[in-house]
Amino acid sequence: MSSSILDLSKLRDIGWSMWDPIGLIPDGCTWRDDDAAGFEDEYDSYLQNAAAQLRQGAPAAEVVNYLVKVETVLMSISQRPDTMLRARAVVQAILAEA
Template sequence: MGTFAPGITDPCLITIIIDSVPPSCVGIVFQESCDMSEHIKIDIAALRKIGWNHWDPIGIRQLDDSASRTNAGDEYDTYLLQAANMILQGATCETVAAYLDEIMSGSMALGPPSEAVHRASLLTAEAISAYLQVDRASF
C-alpha cells in the first residue's frame, strides 16, 4: 500500500512510495497536468545511491552495525524524492541544494550548513539532475 510523501506542496505533483517492498521499488511522479498517463518513474534505489554517496547528513553510512544501516536505508527517501520533483518542475540545482541545506539545518536541526556541506548538497542535486536526464532519455 502506498503513502504520500510529506512536503509535496503542489497537489498535481504526487510522489508515491511503495511500502514493504525491496529498495529497488519505484516512486512515481505525476507531472503538472495531473494526467495519470503522463508520469516519470523514479528508481528509489538510484536516488538512495546518490543520497548515500553525496548527501548523508546524519552519518548513517558510517554506522558500524550493518543492521542499523539496512534499517535506515530509506531515511532520506522523502527528501531525495522531493529534490527530484523540484528538478522535474524546473528548479535549478542551486535551489535544490538550498532545499537540502534547509532540511539539514531545519528539519534535522544540524545547524547552519558549512561551505563543505553546501557543496555536498549541490553535488547531490547535480547527481539527481544527471540521473533524471539519463532516465528520461530512455522513455
C-alpha cells in the same frame, strides 16, 4: 530535466554516497549493506522531493537550498564547511541521471 522519474534505489545511491547529513553509514559502506539495515529509507522523502522539484523545472540552486534547509533547519544540524558542496553534488547527480 526529462519527465522520467529516478528509481528510488538510484536516489538512495546518490543521497547516501554524497549527502548522508546525519552520518549514519560507516565509511566504505552503502545503504544496501547490513550496517544500514533499518534506516535505508531515512532520506527518501527529501531525495524524492528534490528530484520532483527538478523534474518540475525548479532551478538547481533552489533545490540545493532546499537540501541545505532540510539539513540545517529540519534536522537541526549545524552548517558545516561541506554542507553546500554536498547538496550541490546531490542535485548535479540527480540531474545527470535524469
